[in-house]
Amino acid sequence: DTAVSQTPKYLVTQMGNDKSIKCEQNLGHDTMYWYKQDSKKFLKIMFSYNNKELIINETVPNRFSPKSPDKAHLNLHINSLELGDSAVYFCASSQVYGHSGNTIYFGEGSWLTVV
Amino acid sequence: DQQVKQNSPSLSVQEGRISILNCDYTNSMFDYFLWYKKYPAEGPTFLISISSIKDKNEDGRFTVFLNKSAKHLSLHIVPSQPGDSAVYFCAASTQKLVFGQGTRLTINP
Numbered sequence: 001d002t003a004v005s006q007t008p009k010y011l012v013t014q015m016g017n018d019k020s021i022k023c024e025q026n027l028g029h030d031t032m033y034w035y036k037q038d039s040k041k042f043l044k045i046m047f048s049y050n051n052k053e054l055i056i057n058e059t060v061p062n063r064f065s066p067k068s069p070d071k072a073h074l075n076l077h078i079n080s081l082e083l084g085d086s087a088v089y090f091c092a093s094s095q096v097y098g099h100s101g102n103t104i105y106f107g108e109g110s111w112l113t114v115v
Numbered sequence: 116d117q118q119v120k121q122n123s124p125s126l127s128v129q130e131g132r133i134s135i136l137n138c139d140y141t142n143s144m145f146d147y148f149l150w151y152k153k154y155p156a157e158g159p160t161f162l163i164s165i166s167s168i169k170d171k172n173e174d175g176r177f178t179v180f181l182n183k184s185a186k187h188l189s190l191h192i193v194p195s196q197p198g199d200s201a202v203y204f205c206a207a208s209t210q211k212l213v214f215g216q217g218t219r220l221t222i223n224p
Binding site: 004035040041042043044045048056090092097102103104105106107108109 | 117149151156157158159160161164204206208210211212213214215216217
């Protein structure tokens with residue numbers, strides 16, 4: 001029973017298209033995140049939501065729009081995809097926001113390739 | 116401006132020996148440090164953590180050491196096992212978690 005699940009796992013799409021990645025957590029956590037692992041393998045936070053409210057937006061282009069219909073879901077919509085958007089996107093969740101000792105639980109990742 | 120760095124992209128260790136993974140950071144405001152382990156096609160999973168008020172935390176075969184003056188932490192795995200082969204990410208936190216780029220550990224039989 002997957003704790004943090006995201007779909008699709010693999011996505012190949014053309015430049016200029018709009019695509020969404022969905023994420024759901026069944027851990028009862030209040031906080032959800034989107035991370036991006038770029039070509040240099042760094043895992044960088046993109047967004048953080050706490051109880052459906054945006055907490056962190058790390059200067060991500062506004063082509064990226066997260067949507068949290070409820071605290072168990074955080075979807076990522078990307079408009080006008082560019083080649084540089086190719087990356088692995090990880091959804092994650094944690095019990096609360098802002099505690100340094102928070103353990104963050106990650107989904108399996110969504111491999112996005114823009115051609 | 117990468118605040119957390121893992122300068123070794125890969126490490127190869129013989130089974131049974133000690134694996135030592137290193138991590139350096141620049142932000143003295145970090146107050147919590149974590150190690151995550153990642154298998155291929157899976158998300159990172161939490162392994163072990165340490166608060167900045169400590170210099171060592173041990174959990175079974177895994178020990179994390181923190182040297183605040185050097186802004187350096189390390190993860191020791193002993194004895195190393197084939198199942199430890201994975202990518203290990205160091206992370207540091209104030210309220211936000213900042214990751215290094217990972218070190219691929221390979222345990223050779």
